[in-house]
Amino acid sequence: xxxxxxxxxxxxxxxxxxxxxxxxxxxxxxxxxxxxxxxxxxxxxxxxxxxxxxxxxxxxxxxxxxxxxxxxxxxxxxxxxxxxxxxxxxxxxxxxxxxxxxxxxxxxxxxxxxxxxxxxxxxxxxxxxxxxxxxxxxxxxxxxxxxxxxxxxxxxxxxxxxxxxxxxxxxxxxxxxxxxxxxxxxxxxxxxxxxxxxxxxxxxxxxxxxxxxxxxxxxxxxxxxxxxxxxxxxxxxxxxxxxxxxxxxxxxxxxxxxxxxxxxxx
Numbered sequence: 413x414x415x416x417x418x419x420x421x422x423x424x425x426x427x428x429x430x431x432x433x434x435x436x437x438x439x440x441x442x443x444x445x446x447x448x449x450x451x452x453x454x455x456x457x458x459x460x461x462x463x464x465x466x467x468x469x470x471x472x473x474x475x476x477x478x479x480x481x482x483x484x485x486x487x488x489x490x491x492x493x494x495x496x497x498x499x500x501x502x503x504x505x506x507x508x509x510x511x512x513x514x515x516x517x518x519x520x521x522x523x524x525x526x527x528x529x530x531x532x533x534x535x536x537x538x539x540x541x542x543x544x545x546x547x548x549x550x551x552x553x554x555x556x557x558x559x560x561x562x563x564x565x566x567x568x569x570x571x572x573x574x575x576x577x578x579x580x581x582x583x584x585x586x587x588x589x590x591x592x593x594x595x596x597x598x599x600x601x602x603x604x605x606x607x608x609x610x611x612x613x614x615x616x617x618x619x620x621x622x623x624x625x626x627x628x629x630x631x632x633x634x635x636x637x638x639x640x641x642x643x644x645x646x647x648x649x650x651x652x653x654x655x656x657x658x659x660x661x662x663x664x665x666x667x668x669x670x671x672x673x674x675x676x677x678x
Contacts, residue, residue: 451481
């Protein structure tokens with residue numbers, strides 16, 4: 413990779429051979445100064461003790477937390493967010509201040525709000541209206557610390573309605589908050605058939621965070637067919653200066669999977 417972009421390790425997919433609280437230090441030992449996480453707890457409102465332990469693990473490792481997901485339900489069980497889920501909207505709203513509070517303590521300003529699957533018994537328009545309300549509430553809270561709420565197209569979830577950058581941007585336009593931006597995961601966009609080059613060419617200014625994995629397989633760059641190096645250079649050329657989240661499943665050990673990225677570039 414020849415671009416000047418900065419990389420952050422997603423410790424919810426990488427270093428999973430270690431207990432969660434040991435992963436930030438492992439990322440540091442591998443040469444990285446930044447990490448991101450999905451929601452690292454099993455409930456929307458964890459105990460203060462659990463929150464403190466997570467915060468301490470980040471601080472003690474000497475890494476920057478660059479991104480944190482809001483509570484998204486049971487991800488291994490197929491849940492993909494609560495933003496548009498009527499029966500669990502209250503959990504999302506209860507989670508907002510907890511998530512932003514962790515961000516405030518750790519200097520993290522990017523918060524991914526997974527949209528949620530379509531649910532039987534509710535119309536798409538009802539779910540979409542609820543999502544706009546919830547995203548506006550999250551954006552209002554994040555604004556207190558100059559944070560941004562991210563909306564992400566996702567692949568591999570049959571009932572998740574945001575598949576392309578255009579899908580997510582339409583939602584963002586409805587929210588009408590200046591601090592809601594697109595999370596462009598180049599893997600998800602490519603797998604869903606989006607024109608990633610066109611997205612970069614036309615919407616770099618609306619991309620608030622980027623994540624990468626190769627396809628097929630969702631493994632580290634160089635294991636598949638995606639033109640990630642060219643696309644990252646295009647992002648940089650268009651003025652993107654944010655983080656690049658390494659959100660892939662390592663095809664080997666986590667440490668060995670970083671071979672594509674020289675240590676000096678980490």
